[in-house]
Amino acid sequence: MSRLENRVAIITGASSGIGYAAAKLFAQEGAKVVVGARRQQELDKLIEEIRVSGGQGIAVAGDVTDESYAEALVEVATGTYGKLDIAFNNAGTLGAMGDTPTLTKDGWHETINTNLTSAFLGAKHQIPALLNSDHGSLIFTSTFVGHTIGMPGMAPYAASKAGINGMMQCLAAEYGPKGLRVNSLLPGGTDTPMGRSVASNEEMEEFVKSLHGLKRIANPEEIAAAALFLASDDASFVTGTAMLVEGGVSINKT
């Protein structure tokens, strides 16, 4: 069964990791995908893979902190495919990391801009189009960091991602009466370029795995599967949720 047949989806952060896996899965499930990130070449490779597998999609490169890019993604979705049903605002960065007294205001702003302001800009331009869909689903990628767990050196990242969850709850309340579902997805450690930058050597990798109840980190495809759930009618009664998909990192104490 194709769970996203005849749906049109925007997926940001699609040039690698979770977004890349989600774009392939959404297309495999029948969605026409509009994929975004800054690196055109990686997006072109993704679209080629999707087309070879019989799917449909289009790449639009740009920076998610730029409001005109948020507008352009929606224009391409509605202009090319006639509508927008799903927006997966997934692009993100670890941003400024380190002991808080060493961090700069610029680093703080850059992290908030890339992770939180981009989510707001995406939502602002996606919501009017999503409201025309009978299956509207707006999804943000957040994290367990700053939600269930504090991690040293990650205050800007945690603040930006916790901000997403707060915004998501308000949007869910704002647009629930019009049938639009709004949720965030909170992955645990995931084997992507971002995940590997934290687990940067064997010792760190073992440490990061040990933090999780399942004693491993996720494959991007496992997180993409949860995004598919939120995007599809399988989650038709799910809104306003910060959904943990984190291998038990929040409950683990050993």
Ligand SMILES: NC(=O)c1ccc[n+]([C@@H]2O[C@H](COP(=O)([O-])OP(=O)(O)OC[C@H]3O[C@@H](n4cnc5c(N)ncnc54)[C@H](OP(=O)(O)O)[C@@H]3O)[C@@H](O)[C@H]2O)c1
């Ligand atoms: N990996 C983990 O352990 C983990 C855990 C919890 C949450 N997350 C979240 O999951 C999401 C996806 O991350 P990932 O793990 O898949 O990492 P990733 O492979 O490094 O992917 C990050 C994506 O975000 C895009 N991006 C970053 N800054 C951007 C900007 N200014 N404009 C447009 N695109 C931008 C990157 O594309 P370009 O570089 O081509 O622009 C890339 O496609 C992020 O929001 C991250 O915070 C990850």
